[in-house]
Amino acid sequence: MPSIAPSLSLFALLVASTVFGSDTPDLMLGEALFRDNCAVCHGAQGEGAAGPRLVGDASAWSPALFARAVLEGIDEHGKPLEAAMPHWQQGSFASDQDAAPSRAEVDAIHAYLGTLSATPSASSPSDE
Numbered sequence: 001m002p003s004i005a006p007s008l009s010l011f012a013l014l015v016a017s018t019v020f021g022s023d024t025p026d027l028m029l030g031e032a033l034f035r036d037n038c039a040v041c042h043g044a045q046g047e048g049a050a051g052p053r054l055v056g057d058a059s060a061w062s063p064a065l066f067a068r069a070v071l072e073g074i075d076e077h078g079k080p081l082e083a084a085m086p087h088w089q090q091g092s093f094a095s096d097q098d099a100a101p102s103r104a105e106v107d108a109i110h111a112y113l114g115t116l117s118a119t120p121s122a123s124s125p126s127d128e
Contacts, residue, residue: 025104030112033105036094041085046116051085059113066110067103 034046041051046059058066061076068074073087092098093105 025108025111027108027112027115029105030108030110033093033095034109034112038109046113054113055116059110059116061110063107063110067106070106070109071101071103 034042035044038046038051038054041049042054043049046055047053052058058069058076061069065076069076069081071087073081073085075081091100093101096105
């Protein structure tokens with residue numbers, strides 16, 4: 001019988017971050033969301049797999065650019081992403097029960113990716 005414990009713990013993190021709020025992204029939430037929704041394509045450490053590498057690349061983007069890529073499928077150059085990635089504005093993360101991801105969730109993933117980056121990319125695009 002499959003365990004629902006990981007989903008419940010992620011749900012608890014989501015509720016806690018919503019109830020208690022914070023201006024800083026929640027790294028534990030970001031790690032859980034990344035692991036459950038992104039790692040299968042982007043690698044457990046964001047190193048890339050079926051999807052492109054995120055650590056040192058997209059992790060160095062501004063939060064606004066990262067959110068635009070995740071939620072709208074638009075890259076740092078304003079062009080549609082080349083890879084076939086689920087665009088989360090029309091879907092949901094595994095734990096969101098059909099609700100669209102929030103900006104706080106996307107920011108948490110971005111912040112978590114930043115903790116994995118040993119050497120940031122030489123170029124760090126700014127908001128357009």
